Amino acid sequence: MKQRPKGDEKIDFTFLQLNDVYEIAPIQGGAFGGMARVATLYKELLKENPNTMLFLAGDFLNPSLLGTLKIDGERVRGKQMVEVMNAMNFDLVAFGNHEFDLSQKDLQKRLNESTFPWVSANVKLKTKEAAMPFYKDKEGEKEYVGETFIKDISDADGTTIKIGFISVCIPSNPKDYVEYANMFVKARASYAYLKDKVDVIFGLTHVKINHDRKIAQLIPDLPLIMGGHEHTNKYEKIGDVTIAKADANAKSVYVHKISFDKKTKKTTVQSELKEINASIEPNIEVDKVVQKWQSVLNRQIKEVIAKPNEVIFNAKVPLDGRDTTIRSQQTNLGEIITAAMSFAFNGNVDAALVNGGSIRIDDQLYGNITAVDIFKVLPYGGAILKVELTGELLKRVLDYGKLAKGTGAYLQRHNISLQNNRWLVNGKSIEPNKKYTVAFSDYLLKGYDIPFLSNTNPNVLSVYTPTIEEFGYDIRKSVAEYLKYINN
The missing domain is CATH 3.60.21.10 (Metallo-dependent phosphatases)
Incomplete structure (x- = not known):
C-alpha cells in the first residue's frame, strides 16, 4: 500500500x-x-x-x-x-x-x-x-x-x-x-x-x-x-x-x-x-475447517449415492429453485424433480406432485451438476410414494396447492396442467370418480402442508412405499438417476 x-x-x-x-x-x-x-x-x-x-x-x-x-x-x-x-x-x-x-x-x-x-x-x-x-x-x-x-x-x-x-x-x-x-x-x-x-x-x-x-x-x-x-x-x-x-x-x-x-x-x-x-x-487454515465438514457430508451422502461428486448432468439453462418462484409457479427444476418421481416407477403413474417447500436450495443450478447438488436441492430426502386416489381428492389437492401460492404447500407437478380453470391429467379433465395413480413425496402424505391429505383419507385407495433397492426409496436418488438418463 x-x-x-x-x-x-x-x-x-x-x-x-x-x-x-x-x-x-x-x-x-x-x-x-x-x-x-x-x-x-x-x-x-x-x-x-x-x-x-x-x-x-x-x-x-x-x-x-x-x-x-x-x-x-x-x-x-x-x-x-x-x-x-x-x-x-x-x-x-x-x-x-x-x-x-x-x-x-x-x-x-x-x-x-x-x-x-x-x-x-x-x-x-x-x-x-x-x-x-x-x-x-x-x-x-x-x-x-x-x-x-x-x-x-x-x-x-x-x-x-x-x-x-x-x-x-x-x-x-x-x-x-x-x-x-x-x-x-x-x-x-x-x-x-x-x-x-x-x-x-x-x-x-x-x-x-x-x-x-x-x-x-x-x-x-x-x-x-x-x-x-x-x-x-x-x-x-x-x-x-x-x-x-x-x-x-x-x-x-x-x-x-x-x-x-x-x-x-x-x-x-x-x-x-x-x-x-x-x-x-x-x-x-480455513480449508481444514471446510474439509472437516465436507468429510461428514460425503459420508452421509454415500449412504444413498456411491459417487457424490460425479457430474451427472450439464444444465445449459439455469434450473430455478429459488424460493420465490418454486413456491409460486411451475419451474424447470420442479418439472425435473416430478418427472424423476414418475421415472422412479418406470412412468407407470398418471402424474407426480411435490411440495415446493421440499426444495430448499433457494438458488438456480447451472453448468455441471453432481449428486451433491441434488442433495442441496432436496436435503431432507424421503421416499416417493405410489398412491392410488380418487379424482375428487386429486382435484381438491391441486386446488389447495394453487391457493397456497407463495408458501411451501404450493405444488410442483408432472403431467398435470391447468387450462381455463380445469385441471388436466395427461391432457384430459380429471373425472371425480376415476382412480388415478400419482407419485407423491412422502412428506405430502403426512398431512403437514395439506391437512386432509393422508393415508387415513377414505379417498386414498392404496399407498405403495418402495424398498431400499428401488430408486423411489429416496427422492434424491431418483432425481440423480433421472438426470443421468436424460443426459445420455
Whole structure:
C-alpha cells in the first residue's frame, strides 16, 4: 500500500463484501465459490492494506445441505458456517431473513458460538414481556447485538477515524420469537444516532434492491450500501450512494477501496466485483475447517449415492429453485424433480406432485451438476410414494396447492396442467370418480402442508412405499438417476 504523507488527514481502507452464502465449499463442481478461497483473497487484501474489513450482508445460517445433517442426533443448523466464519475473522455480519429459519434455540446456539459481531436495527428478540436485542450468552453474561456498529481505524501516518454502520433486514420471515420494526424508520434513526459520533457511515443491509434504493434516497449521505437478499450481483448509483450486492454462495465478492478526507469529509468508493474461482488457492487454515465438514457430508451422502461428486448432468439453462418462484409457479427444476418421481416407477403413474417447500436450495443450478447438488436441492430426502386416489381428492389437492401460492404447500407437478380453470391429467379433465395413480413425496402424505391429505383419507385407495433397492426409496436418488438418463 502506498503510504500517504504525514498529516494529510486522508485515510484509505478496504471492505470485502459477501452476501447470501450457504455453502462453505466450492460449488458447481469446484468451479466457483469456497470460503477458503475468499479467506485467501482477504489475506492478500490485508497485506495490501491492514485496514481491510470483512463483511457478510445476511443469509448464511440456512439453507444448506450440511445444516440439515444430523450429528449425534442433532441437526447442524448452520454450526458449520459459524465455525468457518470464526476462522476467517469477520469484522461484522448482518441478520438476513434466512437466519430466522432456525428455531430460537438453534439461533441462540449459533449466536453464542460466533466470535464475530452482529448488527441490526430492526430485528429484535420477542419475549413475553417485551422485545429486546438479540444477544450472545458468554458464560452467563449477555452481549447484546447493537442497532449500530462503530469501528475505529488509523493509518501509518497517524490519521484516525471512526466508521459507523447501519443495518436493517427485510421482514419476510415472520416468526413467533422475532419482532420486526419498520426498516426505513430504523435506518433513518440509526443514521441520526451515529452522524455526530462518527466520521462516515455505511450501510450493511439485507433487503430487496428497491428497498436499498429507498434507503439511499432517504439517507443521501451514505457513500455505500453493502446489500444482500438478491442472489445475483448488482451495482447501482442512487445520487451519490453506491449500492452493491455480490453473487450468492461466494461466486463473487465485492472489493470496495475507500478513501476518506477528514478535512473535506469527502468519501470516494471504488468497487470491483471479484469472481471467486479455481484460480484462487484455498487458505490452509480455513480449508481444514471446510474439509472437516465436507468429510461428514460425503459420508452421509454415500449412504444413498456411491459417487457424490460425479457430474451427472450439464444444465445449459439455469434450473430455478429459488424460493420465490418454486413456491409460486411451475419451474424447470420442479418439472425435473416430478418427472424423476414418475421415472422412479418406470412412468407407470398418471402424474407426480411435490411440495415446493421440499426444495430448499433457494438458488438456480447451472453448468455441471453432481449428486451433491441434488442433495442441496432436496436435503431432507424421503421416499416417493405410489398412491392410488380418487379424482375428487386429486382435484381438491391441486386446488389447495394453487391457493397456497407463495408458501411451501404450493405444488410442483408432472403431467398435470391447468387450462381455463380445469385441471388436466395427461391432457384430459380429471373425472371425480376415476382412480388415478400419482407419485407423491412422502412428506405430502403426512398431512403437514395439506391437512386432509393422508393415508387415513377414505379417498386414498392404496399407498405403495418402495424398498431400499428401488430408486423411489429416496427422492434424491431418483432425481440423480433421472438426470443421468436424460443426459445420455
